[in-house]
Amino acid sequence: MLIRYKKAFEKIAMGLLSFMPHEKDLKKLQQTMKQYETEDNWQLFLWKEEDIVGLIGVFKTDSTLEIQHISVNPSHRHEGIGKSMVKHLRDMHSEHEVKPNSETASFFEKCDEIEQEKMIDEEQ
Numbered sequence: 001m002l003i004r005y006k007k008a009f010e011k012i013a014m015g016l017l018s019f020m021p022h023e024k025d026l027k028k029l030q031q032t033m034k035q036y037e038t039e040d041n042w043q044l045f046l047w048k049e050e051d052i053v054g055l056i057g058v059f060k061t062d063s064t065l066e067i068q069h070i071s072v073n074p075s076h077r078h079e080g081i082g083k084s085m086v087k088h089l090r091d092m093h094s095e096h097e098v099k100p101n102s103e104t105a106s107f108f109e110k111c112d113e114i115e116q117e118k119m120i121d122e123e124q
Contacts, residue, residue, distance in 0.1 A: 002056070002088040005036060005044035009052060013044060016055040016071045022103065023069070032057075032069075047072075047085050056085040058098075065089065065096045067104045083111050 005013055014033060017023045023032060036044040036057060043065075047054030053076040057069035067089075072081045086108075090098045100108040 001048050002045050003048050012052050019071045020069050054081045054085055065098045067100050070104050
């Protein structure tokens with residue numbers, strides 16, 4: 001389930017964000033967290049199963065949600081969580097186009113390839 005970030009989840013969110021390549025530096029990580037906490041058009045969501053295992057952060061405009069960050073706990077990777085977060089985000093914000101930024105584009109391409117392979121398998 002996708003839930004909005006709350007300050008109570010700060011340490012978990014920072015831990016998940018730190019898996020992003022450009023968020024390794026503590027000062028940069030703190031700046032990013034502050035941006036999500038203080039700027040209305042920067043929104044952070046967490047993926048909660050039994051525990052919080054994923055995170056997706058977006059920059060919101062009138063017509064788009066640009067995914068800035070997407071991260072899944074390493075012990076829960078390859079379970080479709082990242083793809084589920086994107087799907088739920090699209091469902092929650094159906095009036096917005098959900099698109100990646102340059103850092104998250106490769107993840108999107110990978111998801112599209114997997115989706116196309118599934119469609120081909122189903123046709124056969």
